[in-house]
Amino acid sequence: MPDAPNPGPSFGDLGTEEAIREEAENLQNAEKEPEHLSEQGRPTPGGPPDRTATPNPKIQVQDVSFWYGAKQVLKDITMDVPPNQVTAFIGPSGCGKSTLLRCLNRMNELIPESRLTGHILIDGQDIYEGADPVMVRRRIGMVFQKPNPFPKSIYQNVAWGAKINGFKGNMDEHVEHCLRQAALWDEVKDRLKEQAYSLSGGQQQRLCIARTLAVKPDVVLMDEPASALDPIATAKLEETILDLKKVYTIIIVTHNMQQASRISDETAFFYLGELVELNKTVELFTRPKNPRTEDYITGRFG
């Protein structure tokens, strides 16, 4: 690396996605590993960890590796995400779960000096090869760890995304619909013109969900959405998520294993950049196949 200290997040590199992709291809062709290293504790070398194949996967992650500079943070991740379910990503800090989440809507590209290999498909369509990141991000929405509404009114927070994406319908109805979906409408319907910051943390996070839904995504990614919320706000948020999965495919990163077991249908356990185990949530928490999964969910490390 020529410049050692990263001057903070910069968004100067969206234009180089071509280069990233090219490099990714070269790398793939160059260093195809004949076999996966059969490490201790790795259950199924050579393929996606245990789970019955998903018939109609919404998202397919194929051999994805990811680097920040020289540091590899994702190692050959392959997994399918089923539609209209909640999939939880769990694992200790630094295991790569948030990074993978950000790769799913190409937010990773906002970080300079990063590199991705492999393929990610949504409905069978590659989101990197020949796709526009702007379109990808509209289809695959994201809710962040800290509630981060825009410094605008509640109404504007929801309407903005729809507006910039050329929404042509009745905006008032659309805003109401999205706020209802995010279970926030009743609390804010009389104060839509107020600053979003006047809401509580939990309400702000549900506003961020409404804002994400306003651009009509297929998939909603959530990066520890409840970590800054108190238990009551968390419970409301979880209720909202369970409601949303009827319409959306949801992936949630969480450090809270009770939360994962409460709301998710499937759970993926990551460790040191690898996908260790992916299974039905009930299975994974009651009969973990991998000793490392068992250690983690029973709190023996992490």
Place this chain on the structure above:
Amino acid sequence: MAAPAPAAAAAFDLPEFDERVGARKRTGLVLATLLFLSTLVGVLVLLTLMVDVFVKGLPWLDGQFLNSYPSRLPIRAGIKSAIVGSLWTMGLTAVLAVPIGIASAVFLEEYAPRGWFFRLIQTNIANLAGVPSVLYGILGLAVFVRFFGLGRSLMAGSITMALLILPVLIISTQEALRAVPSGLRESAYALGATRWQVVWSHLLPVAAPGILTGVILSLSRAIGETAPLIMIGAASFVAFLPESVMDSFTVMPIQIFNWTARPQIEFQGLAAAAIVVLMVLLFAMNLSAILLRNYFERHRAR
């Protein structure tokens, strides 16, 4: 207050610590006094200057002074052409420098790919901000006055001033953009916004107060600059008001410089009076900056 129990007192009495609370507090007091005295030096010097200027200048400061052109008779001399010249220069400089400065800063901060070329430009801008202003005057004389044949006009002076303040303007705007929370950028990009949509709807409004502060500070610098305008040959005796940007002109600092160079005591009084006017103008500018900033901070919600 109840006396502490002996056992508790003993618990605080740790033999491995030599707390020396008294000595530490004395050191703190000495340093605080030094800090206060340092501040006092600046304040006292400023106060002395102000009192001196006001005492000398106030007797000369009247409607006649503000409304007359320069004259070799002190009693008939005034500062009208200098005030008007200064306002013209400021206005033109602002019109030329502000759009270019903000646009450059947005490009550098949000668009330019990070690399050696970016660092080269960035370093050069920082260096240009430190170049003595007289060098800008020489450049202005060679390029705008002579080469482009603008003559010793308002236009030539304003372009030179615009160049002079551009580096500061760009750097302060970049700082303001950098201070926008990265969560705001990310959440806007995550909604499928293009770069320009993020810049226009979120970054510029949020950074506006900071950008404005930079604009006013750099314009304040421009209004006080003398050297570059002397270099490009702004006249010191102008008995008319500029009617177009191609007219010759004078500005307040030059008028002050000219008067202080005269031996007669009356001209010293005129110079002092002109300094008072210049300070009032600067104060008014800074005040308007603060008011505008507060306005933006209150209204960016809409």
